Amino acid sequence: MPHAYTRAERAHSNQDEGVRLQKILAQAGFGSRRKCEEMITEGRVEVDGELTTELGTRVDLGRQEVRVDGSRVRLNPNHVTLALNKPRKVLSAMDDPKGRYTLSDIVGDKYDRIFHMGRLDYDSEGLILMTNDGELSEHVMHPRYEVQKTYIATVEGRIGGNICRRLVTQGVNLDDGLIRLDRCAIIDSSRDQTIVKVVLHSGKNRIVRRIFDAVGYPVRRLVRTQIGPIKLGEIKPGAYRVLSQAEVRALSKEVGL
Structure with missing residues (x-):
């Protein structure tokens, strides 16, 4: 039977294996390394449910949960989330048997397994969010959260x-x-x-x-x-942009992640 690590054992192990906490926060878009250090020393960061104020703390996000001001830090370099401006007469789908223009014709094949979160009808325009982050997509589209x-x-x-x-x-x-x-x-x-x-x-x-x-x-x-917190802004019809880590974090917080 596999050994069940205690929190103390995990913390000790991660001193050698993990990444410094302030580096993780900076990569997740919380600001400069210095600003992230201040957040830690101010007692705003939790690791596995416990406040952490030590700047030398190392963390493995694959096994540990980090929260800042109560919001979970989610960081996966393979995940991408897009804001796309859908023009009229574009189908909110990734393919169409009838050969109509779809979202995949705009995004192309640059991103693996990317999919739209919600739809706009064929004659409507504007903001559609797309991601290959399955957990984020599930929460954004779940009726429980009903994003504004x-x-x-x-x-x-x-x-x-x-x-x-x-x-x-x-x-x-x-x-x-x-x-x-x-x-x-x-x-x-x-x-x-x-x-x-x-x-x-x-x-x-x-x-x-x-x-x-x-x-x-x-x-x-x-x-x-x-x-939610994501605005169409200056994205031209038929174009898209990659959301920043700060924007993804705000959207995640909106849907309970």
Whole structure:
């Protein structure tokens, strides 16, 4: 039967085998080596559930758990997470039997086993997150966490503030239940259309389009601009960027990792 190491034995073993704690934190995007040393001495870092203030501490992330301010440090050099700006008429899939343009046509084969976390419908645009980190993907897409998403919707007709208030306070009944917006704000309007910023947690299929259809204002254009802490920013349609370790950490914290 394999020997079950005690915490003390693991710590002793890792003094020779592991990587210095401040180096791990720096690689994970917590700042410079000096800043990470300060975080350790300030008592903000835990190793296997115990506060660690010794700068010489070595850690093996494969066997030990490190947390900073309660959030787990996750560091795998093979993991990559992307923010991609999906144009209209691109399928939120990695392949398509019908030969339509897909996300893999944008990303190519540079990254192994990368997959999209959630979808946008064929005619919608904006932010899609992609990763080859299975644990992160599972948490982002799990209904339990319902990551907040922000959209800019251009709808037919002139919407009054009363419609926005109703969608936030009362919501609207759809075929699959009652849904409320977290926030709704009119950005601009003319006689025949209104631009609205909406924020909601639900990831149900075509949810924003169905909400506005239900109140009589069909969506002409829909752009997702933010998922949790990750913003679309200046990414051009059909392009993507690699998220920083700090961004991945913020997203991980959002979904309970």
